[in-house]
Amino acid sequence: MMNDKYEVTIGLEVHCEVKTNTKMFSPSPNNYNETPNENISEVDMGFPGILPIANMEAVKKSIMMAMALNCKLPNYMYFDRKNYYYPDLPKGYQITQATEPVGVNGYINVYVNDEVKKIDIHDIHLEEDTASLDHYETYSLIDYNRSGIPLLETVTEPCIHSADEALAFLDSLRRIFLYTGISEARTDRGQMRCDVNISLAPKNSEKLGTKVEMKNINSFSNVKDAILYEIKRQSEILDEGGTIIMETRRYDDTTCKTYRMREKVEGVDYKYYVEPNIPPYKITDKLINELREKLPMLQFDRIQKYMKDYELSLYDASILTKNIETALYFEEVISKGIDPKMAANWINTRILGHVNKEEISINDCTFTTDDLVELITYINKGTISSKQAKDVFYKCIDENKKPSVVIKENNMEQITNTDEILSVIKEVINENMELALSYDPKKGRTVDFFVGQIMKKTRGKANPKAAMDLIKEELMKLKDKS
Amino acid sequence: MSYLDLSISEMKKAIDEGKVTPTSLAKESFERAHKYQKDINSFVTLTEKNALNQLENLDSVEDNPLKGIPYALKDNFSTKGILSTASSNILKDYVPFFNATSVNKLYSKGAILIGKTVLDELAMGGTGTTGHTGPVKNPWDKSRLIGGSSAGSASSVAAGIVPFSIGSDTGDSIRKPAAYGGIVGYKPTYGLVSRFGLFAFASSLDHVGCFTRNVSDVAYVIDAIKGKDEKDMTSLPDDNIKFSEHLDGNVKGKKLFYLKEIVNRDNYKDSMDEELDEILNNFDEIIDKCKNLGMEVEEVDFDKEILKAIFPTYITISCAEATSNNSNLTGIPFGPRSKGKSIDEVMFNSRTEGFSELIKRRFVLGSYILQKENQEKLFLNAGRIRRIIVEKMTELFKEYDGMILPASGSIAPTFRSETIDKLSDRYLLLENHMAIGNFGGFPSITIPCGFVKNMPIGLSITSGVKKDLDVLNIAYALESTMNYKNQIAGGVNDER
Structure with missing residues (x-):
């Protein structure tokens, strides 16, 4: 006061x-x-x-x-x-x-x-x-x-x-x-x-x-x-x-x-x-009944619902509910099984960022709820990384294309196949055998180096988490053997 | 005998048979209008050019009972391109750009507008003497007034200038001058005729109605102007009944009543004179006539004090509504604008210069009545009395087909008459009961029913809401028992 x-x-x-x-x-x-x-x-x-x-x-x-x-x-x-x-x-x-x-x-x-x-x-x-x-x-x-x-x-x-x-x-x-x-x-x-x-x-x-x-x-x-x-x-x-x-x-x-x-x-x-x-x-x-049916759930009630049912922060819930179009966009996305927090993050940062910059309504945004669902599904499956997802999003907007098309055209699918990654790992260990033999699990630098090499060889398409898990495993095996 | 003296249906028949043309009827109508104007002063504006225009285009109008029939219109109806003054200086130059709904309907029927008639300023008054172009005189006796507010509409029909005219009725503004003029005056059920384009006086009491010289002509005119109007939320849904097709005069078995307190001679012991005596005698004869027609007539008691409250109730409600309704007359969006240093001053001066003293008095009254501290005691109480009267009357109209009463306790007063004591029983009871029709929106007619001192007197017949046909049929039947049908002042009737 x-x-x-x-x-x-x-x-x-x-x-x-x-x-x-x-x-x-x-x-x-x-x-x-x-x-x-x-x-x-x-x-x-x-x-x-x-x-x-x-x-x-x-x-x-x-x-x-x-x-x-x-x-x-x-x-x-x-x-x-x-x-x-x-x-x-x-x-x-x-x-x-x-x-x-x-x-x-x-x-x-x-x-x-x-x-x-x-x-x-x-x-x-x-x-x-x-x-x-x-x-x-x-x-x-x-x-x-x-x-x-x-x-x-x-x-x-x-x-x-x-x-x-x-x-x-x-x-x-x-x-x-x-x-x-x-x-x-x-x-x-x-x-x-x-x-x-x-x-x-x-x-x-x-x-x-x-x-x-x-x-x-x-x-x-x-x-x-x-x-x-x-x-x-x-x-x-x-x-x-x-x-x-x-x-x-x-x-x-x-x-x-x-x-x-x-x-x-x-x-x-x-x-x-x-x-x-x-x-x-x-x-x-x-x-009265006829009109009551036409009355949508209002912002305050939606904020409460989002916080309670979806565990969103007041801040996120407030932004999502500022206008009914955004709220309905959000609700449609989560109705298709997308994690509310993830949907909220994407809408509040990327999508509203774009919509506000262009001064358009979210309904006029070319990136539809289906597109967002598709994009988030790719991330969740590990097909693309979060970082890649951002690029996909902007490419979708710029080129007015579906995420699947952008990912395919740009050859962005991540390698999540273990065998494929393992064959690359074999290559890089052979090329850096000395370092591999000196592997000390307490020091992260060696792992980082090898992950970097793997990414280089796969031109960034290897799933970083999968690559890290696998290289640690292989290095330990090597250490145990020696 | 001129074709202009005929009833509407006879006139139409003469046109159809080629005996007379709408043009010659209109011409004669204008001739009479000009001839009588100086003596009677029925018109504010005569609309010759407009009539010529209408006559030229008459072929395109579908045949109907009013096609080619001349008529006059009260000057408080909005007429596109034609001066509409409401007989007030504040509108003395006002030319509207839209027509009242009833005017549009009459145009579409090919009724020929002869002129706009004089009224009491802004329809507020019952004498026909307060219009800005001077008083209207009674064609039966020019030393007498014809009453108001629809004075010119009444005098133009009574003098035979036109076979019918349109008026408005807020207290008895059609029916009283009709009685004084020896003609028929009709105010239909509230909402039957659209009020759109009628300059509002007191919206809850205002009605559009007509003057004719016989009862069937009323049916033709109302048939032409009634109906649901999208521009008037209070207009009634269409019933598609043509009154003119249902006038048979068959009233056998109908039950009538009159209010004992109004015609009880005991109430007028102090003020009884020859005039009133003859009028009450005449009323007794009417009762006999009704019985001869096979109708029952009963006497009904009504609280005298409540009946005496009709006038104050009417004044209270009408002044209050009038104050508000006429607040648009500021000289700003339309009408003559006075000079002033600020907008407020322009409005102030326009109103000061535009209204007569009488009108200002009513506005002051209305304003006082609506003041917060007075509303309960005056405005709302008046509303309560109005409701008591309407409820009681509505009950009576369930049992009876109509109420009959003398339209007035006197003949048309002379211009030099002494001021009436407005607190006397005679005034309160005999001169104001017709406002009951306005309180409840009841259909109500006056028809000529005799002569006293060589001046016409009238009978008032009123019935329940939407029972217009009952009123018209009772009037039609009674009219046939008397000799005043189609009478024109200064002419045809032997009895004068």
Whole structure:
């Protein structure tokens, strides 16, 4: 903990755009568009006479996310209006969920460094995004492309106590969105944005300190920097006997500081009421079961499984489970009888190294799970050495060939046949009889020399372990004879 | 006699027989519209060019009962390329780029749009006097109003400019002006006609409906515009029943009721006048007519205090929803934009300049009602009263085929009428019960049923959800016992 004097309490509100074909309440396309005001219709612009049509794909995905966050689901899907005036809100109200969010009282477990931390979820609700505004000196520009894009807002309890915990949660949440395909969760496109509520109180104090809100932070590293800056700023104020003002602050990533936006008026009244144009939608057991089947095992559960069932380290398990594609790749490989640790090593070093360098998905990697199974089988059989396997792997990638083809073409099969190796051993002993006769088992150098000679004669194809075992045997026989 | 004075089916027959053309009907319709505009002020916009266009392309329209029939449309429906003001300054230059679903349907049927009609600003009001282009007058007596909010849609049909018009009904905005205008006004079951493109006033109460001069014409119009709409989640699934094919007037054995508290003379001892006396007498005659048709009519008790709560409940819910629904009128994405130093100031000034005082008052009310500290006491309690009424009515509609009541306790007021005491029993009971139809989404009609002081009065018939055909059949049967079918103000009827 970076702060000994004060207990830091953080709550997060994370907005994440839901991946759907069309917008939350209109048939306009929901895709990223650089050209302003192209993905729009009368509904997104709040023209008189428009009515919302709830996007069932988004509704289902929101229910799935609520399940992923272990939330309690409502019996019916309701929407409410949140009334306020702002130019980015063309209807003058946002359709959201206030009285019956799609999920309440949930939690997820996350790894913070090496420890498991439970993060409580207050609620998750489905709503529509607002338009985006660009302010210039004498005018402002409005882009309605974003207006009406389905948005899931996840609100944590104030149960986070450090920047690391906040980051671990955000990362886990993002992984859930990606695992389930609910969102692309790209921060660079503003698809995932975060509000941070933070307060400091003296250690062991029963009461929470005064809450400061930081709105719309658009990258995880900025969330971390903003939290660290606020902890420092608020600590300094408290150290000097000052008081924290309840306010909304803006984080500036060029100066890495937060700036006051406005004093927070206690409880802005959004005059919520039930959206009358969307009839309540029953969340049936059938629907719940259908969606539950679509929900994959998530990262945290996979890490636990990998550690318990496959005895992998937390580190390896974490890397393997960062995205579902890698996890499924790994699971496919081990389902074909490959040792999990060996598979993990190969995937985490060679394959992910390649995939990350090329910035591709493991699914687009030409080296398939079958290829890895084949390669590891060759190693296990002693056909090739581990060192050779690396070369085979890169040749497979470069030449887009199967391991068996590469091994054959390059004449790489190891000599494991004892008779074949023994005939070479005979040759090298005869050539170095003097040294062979002076063999002392306590000194390794003689053996090393002979193994080197064997490898030279077989052009590296002799299995080194077999060669070593056999030469020791032969040298001992010679010694016993003499 | 002009062909324009006929019912829709007679007009269509005349077209088919070559006695009259859609073009000449439209021409006469425009002539009347222009002629009466100064006196009655039915229209915000007359759509001559658009009508010519429609008439030119009429051959491509499949034959149907509305092909070539002129009609008028309330100016709170979105019409592509045609000014749509909702009779408010805040939309005085607004030309939409999309059509309301019902408008699209009428285009596809070849009904000829004659013009966009005046309403109470943003459909909020019951007098027809608050539109930004001035008050609408009653064609029967120009010193009287026709009521609202669908004032111009009512007056254009009552004056014989068009055989039918489209309106919207949130409290009784079609049915009350229909009663004051001596014509038929219909509000179908909630969801039967799509609301897409109707400028929202109070979404949970808003209905699209129509004005005609007889009951079968209602069936033709609703047949043309009803149906499931992918753009309106509250629209009902298609039933593929054509109302016009099931109107037989066979009501023998149907059971009707009326609410005792509404027509009980004892409730109006202090406010009884000749007008109300005649209206209640007329209602007694209607009951006899119903019985003569073979229907049973029973008196039903309903908690008077709850009935008196209809108006405050309506005001509470409708103002709250209206405040939110009209928050899009900021001058930013569309409509006239006022000047301002910042975006906030632009929105602020646009709204300050765009709305009349009356509207602002409703918004302030709505905003107050929705405030966190008031929601429970006002908004949610209003919702509870609404539910109590709807549940009780739903129970009654299981037992009865329909409810009949006088549409109003008075004839159309004059422009100089004294302000009504909105806390009096007479106002609360007699002038607001038709909002029950909006609370429950019940189908409800008013038909002309007599004259008091030479002004038309109306009868209200309401039934349970999706029992539109019952309402229409009862109305159809009763209509046949009276002499007000197809009447046009200033003309045809002897009784005037």
